[in-house]
Amino acid sequence: MVERAGRRGTWWMVGLVVLAVAAAGTTYSVLGRRAEEPATAGPPSPPVTRPSAAAGSSGPPGDKRMLAEIDAVLKTRASAVRTGQLAQFLQHLDPQNSALRRRHQQLFGNLRKLGLRHLSYRREGGWVPEPQPQHGSEARAFRVMMLVQVTGIDPAPRFVPLGYTFAERGGRWLLVDDDDLAGEQDRGTYREPWDLGPIEAVRGPGVLVVVPANERANGRRLVGEARRATPAVRAALKRSPAGVLVIAMADQRSMDTGWQTGGHPAAAVAVQNFSPVTAAATRFEVTGSRVVINPTERTKADRFLLAHEFTHAAMAPLGGKAPTWLVEGLAEYVEFRLTSRHGDHQRVADRRRTLLRQAIPAVRRLPTDNDFRGAYDEQSYGVSWIVVEYLADEYGISTLNALYADLARGPEDAAARERALRQHLDTSEAELVAAVKEYDG
Numbered sequence: 001m002v003e004r005a006g007r008r009g010t011w012w013m014v015g016l017v018v019l020a021v022a023a024a025g026t027t028y029s030v031l032g033r034r035a036e037e038p039a040t041a042g043p044p045s046p047p048v049t050r051p052s053a054a055a056g057s058s059g060p061p062g063d064k065r066m067l068a069e070i071d072a073v074l075k076t077r078a079s080a081v082r083t084g085q086l087a088q089f090l091q092h093l094d095p096q097n098s099a100l101r102r103r104h105q106q107l108f109g110n111l112r113k114l115g116l117r118h119l120s121y122r123r124e125g126g127w128v129p130e131p132q133p134q135h136g137s138e139a140r141a142f143r144v145m146m147l148v149q150v151t152g153i154d155p156a157p158r159f160v161p162l163g164y165t166f167a168e169r170g171g172r173w174l175l176v177d178d179d180d181l182a183g184e185q186d187r188g189t190y191r192e193p194w195d196l197g198p199i200e201a202v203r204g205p206g207v208l209v210v211v212p213a214n215e216r217a218n219g220r221r222l223v224g225e226a227r228r229a230t231p232a233v234r235a236a237l238k239r240s241p242a243g244v245l246v247i248a249m250a251d252q253r254s255m256d257t258g259w260q261t262g263g264h265p266a267a268a269v270a271v272q273n274f275s276p277v278t279a280a281a282t283r284f285e286v287t288g289s290r291v292v293i294n295p296t297e298r299t300k301a302d303r304f305l306l307a308h309e310f311t312h313a314a315m316a317p318l319g320g321k322a323p324t325w326l327v328e329g330l331a332e333y334v335e336f337r338l339t340s341r342h343g344d345h346q347r348v349a350d351r352r353r354t355l356l357r358q359a360i361p362a363v364r365r366l367p368t369d370n371d372f373r374g375a376y377d378e379q380s381y382g383v384s385w386i387v388v389e390y391l392a393d394e395y396g397i398s399t400l401n402a403l404y405a406d407l408a409r410g411p412e413d414a415a416a417r418e419r420a421l422r423q424h425l426d427t428s429e430a431e432l433v434a435a436v437k438e439y440d441g
């Protein structure tokens with residue numbers, strides 16, 4: 001349910017409808033290793049959800065001064081992280097709130113470990129600050145846009161939503177709390193890894209793995225797995241993600257409770273990164289993906305799982321409107337190709353044979369987005385894999401890539417998809433389904 005709402009729901013972003021995308025999942029159930037766990041990651045929060053009032057220059061002069069001071073505080077904090085000045089980072093925190101100070105000292109250390117190319121904070125201009133009387137009569141919570149870019153990983157600064165509460169203490173506007181807006185519905189329930197205690201960051205080619213501070217060995221292991229997954233993705237797709245942040249925390253809050261399907265939490269999710277495309281940050285585009293591994297899977301996640309998620313990451317910048325059968329089928333295809341060549345060939349062959357014998361003969365149409373889980377019960381992933389494997393065998397990866405790119409741009413309606421099949425494959429959906437039934441692997 002959440003998957004559908006997340007994936008296909010529409011979110012308003014400054015007048016633009018932005019589709020929630022980012023499919024993800026794992027596939028091991030089919031191979032009997034664990035439950036198939038596709039999931040989707042929602043979009044970033046719409047930066048503007050409320051009418052503008054206090055944000056503009058039309059407010060009372062006191063508001064103008066307050067906003068200017070708050071903006072200056074945000075600027076100082078960003079520059080403190082960039083230059084490694086802890087005292088500067090903490091200087092605008094409420095001196096009486098020791099828990100907040102400890103939290104932000106940790107945050108500072110964590111952000112420094114990531115190796116950032118860019119960090120900035122900006123107030124979300126169109127949002128009315130929310131009174132927070134528990135921090136004093138004048139205290140107000142602001143939505144703040146954190147823009148963070150990891151060196152060598154993110155092609156652009158990614159948008160991270162924050163809720164910061166400021167209050168005037170002794171004539172100065174200070175940050176007095178950082179979770180008063182945590183319950184905002186569009187924020188999701190997950191937390192960024194740097195907010196979850198001390199971290200370590202382990203780098204590899206095109207990958208940065210973030211783990212709890214005492215799990216560096218697992219970070220190094222995951223870098224090793226990623227080193228095997230990335231070439232497999234590139235070889236299969238003739239493309240690969242620019243860089244991927246892999247999050248493998250022990251804290252369950254690193255996963256959104258909505259990243260699940262069929263009642264099971266996802267084993268891993270490729271979560272799309274949104275970056276502003278306009279200076280005013282009124283429009284966003286997908287510039288990459290990060291991979292969040294379920295804490296329960298973090299020590300087991302392997303190159304095959306990563307190949308699946310890296311496929312999503314590689315394809316995500318093309319757009320979010322490709323049909324789910326193609327999104328997941330392609331990730332399965334890349335993963336099983338790697339499994340077959342450098343893992344358990346027999347298991348993949350057995351799985352293919354079972355699908356061709358049992359599930360494919362019953363197929364009447366391609367799995368649809370809305371009932372991806374329902375159309376063929378638990379076989380949607382398997383059926384999609386077979387369809388994509390057939391397409392790759394029959395038409396080649398460049399045609400498949402061109403079809404994907406076309407479909408990913410949208411629109412999502414059935415007629416447009418039928419046109420794309422006709423254009424790239426010279427076939428209709430019905431003819432494609434008929435051809436897949438003849439496919440013998």
Ligand SMILES: [Zn+2]
Pocket residue numbers: 023024025026038039308312327328331
């Ligand atoms: Zn997936």
